[in-house]
Amino acid sequence: MRVEANFSSLKLTSTREHVVRFVLGGVVTVVAGLIARRWGPVIGGLFLAFPAIFPAGATLIEEHEVQKKRAIGRDGHRRGREAAGLDAAGAALGAIGLAAFAAVLWRLLPGHNSWGVLALASMMWMLVSGSLWVLRRRS
C-alpha cells in the first residue's frame, strides 16, 4: 500500500479542534519543563516522551469516521474504533523511533553541534519508524 497525502481530510478538523491541539501541545510542553525544573532532568526527560497529542488525535480519528458513516446513514462506531486502533498501532512503532531519536541525542549531544545532532536524531526517528512500518506491512 502506498503512502499518500489526502488534504481533503483537513476539512473534517474544525477550528475548535485545531485550537484544542495547540493549547494542549503548549500546556504539555510547559508542564514537561516545570517537571524537569522541580524533579531534575532524569524524571523530566521521561515527559519528553509523554503521549501528549495521542489521545486527542486518536479520538478525532474515531469521531471523523463516525461522522463519515453517519452521513451515509450508518453507525460508524465500530469502524471508528478500528481506525483509532490502527492509529495506535502506528504510534507504537513511532515510539520505537522515538527511543532511537532519544538515543542519538543522549550519545551525540555533548560532543557535537546541537542543531546537527537534532537533525540527525529526527532523521533517525523517521528511518526507524518508517522501516518498522514497512516491515510490518510485509509480514
Add this chain to the structure above:
Amino acid sequence: MSEFVARFLIGGVVISLFALLGDVLRPKSFAGLFGAAPSIALATVGLTIAREGKQYAATEARSMILGAIAFCVYASGVSWALERYKGSTLATTVALMPMWLGLSLGLCWVLLR
C-alpha cells in the same frame, strides 16, 4: 516567565504541525507514526540547551528512551483494547494512561536510580 511563554508557543506550534501531518497522511497505520513524533523534544531541546547546557539535555534524552519504551507499550495496549473491547477511544486512551506513567517511572527507578 518569557521562557514558559516561548515553550507554550513553540510546543503548541510543533505539536499541531505533527498532528496535521497525521491528519493528511494515509494509510492510518502510517499516519499513526506521527502520534509518537518527537514533538515535545523538538520544541524544548533548543531552549534546554540554551538554559542548562548540552549535558543536561543529554541526561533528559537518556530518560526519554525509557519514556518512549513506555509509550510503545501504552500505544500497543490501546490498540489491543480498542480491538477487543467496545469502549470509546477517549475513554480507552485516558484509562490506560497510568500504564505509561507507571512503566516510565518503574523503568527509571530500576535502570537509572
